[in-house]
Amino acid sequence: MVDASFSMATASVDLIIALIGVMVLWLGIMKVGEDGGAVNIIARIFGPFFNKLFPELPKNHQSIGSMMMNLSANMLGLDNAATPLGLKAMEDLQELNVEKDKASNAQIMFLVLNTSGLTVIPVSILAYRVAAESQMVSVIFLPILLATYFSTLAGLISVSIYQRINLFNKTVIAYIGTATAGIAGLLWWFSSLTQDQITEVSSFGGNLIIFLIIISFLFLAFRKKIDVYNSFIEGAKDGFNVAIKIIPYLVAMLVAIGVFRASGAMDMVIDGIKGLFSLVGLNTDFVDALPVALMKPLSGSGARGAMLEIYNNPNFGPDSFAGLLSSVFQGSTETTFYTLAVYFGAVGITRTRYAVVCGLIADLTGIIAAILIAYLFFH
Structure with a gap:
């Protein structure tokens, strides 16, 4: 456990160093887009929808564009791009936050939508399955999409209940209905393609x-005659500063996770769940993939490592039930505690209110949906 605490502290800083380059790049690009008016265009397109979900935000506020960019990157499974975009959105929201150490309603809604992890194209997971020489690389596409959709709906509904947001508003229904139709059309198109x-x-x-x-x-930016180079440098400097601010929060979170794993507590939880389901005579095949599900809310890298262990295990492999379910787990939810530590830590928020509860509701929904869908599709 002591070794784990030291190794995870070192890994935290290594992770930040690797993240600095990506954050500098994308916050620089976001600044160019902001100065060129691209973020405002995005804000106007999705403004009516976000104005209903984030009633405290001014109309067409720049944070709407930043949030949409982050959620879009998450939908494409582009984790490296999503993180700096999400941090930019959180900083924009913090400018409107009256109590700087307390999460606002808008920040909680954004965090939960982010951690629910709606994924339309799981690029990174498909890449890992190709590397593991899977013979059914893309079979997890539809299950991941369905599991994340239920997870996102659960997160949205739970936050809306806390904040008393009317989801039956015509504008909200129109946007969600359009998104649902788009997902259905994408599924129909993909069903006609080979793996x-x-x-x-x-x-x-x-x-x-x-x-x-x-x-x-x-x-x-060129059309508005913006100095692209200086605009990029200005945004890039913010990326470096934000990365430095995150370090204490990230170290604390990852050390706690490392100690939890090293203590054997996770093995005890998994063995307990397997014994409970066996006792009542239910199928326990899903338990072999549970380490991925339990690690995902805590650490994305930890969950990824658990998934790759199943891929490389000669008793399972990427195309086994455990391998397929672990892939769906990996794509069905986001890293709630990691995201909370990084996003809130970057802007100095220490009072998270009900953000953790709603995030875990979304995670639990995603996990249950992933298990049920996996039995439906793969078992």
């Missing part, structure tokens, strides 16, 4: 969208 085509389209589509975003930001 190799789905993998290729998913990877190419995610990279193409990111590339088009960068090109669009640059084009708008």
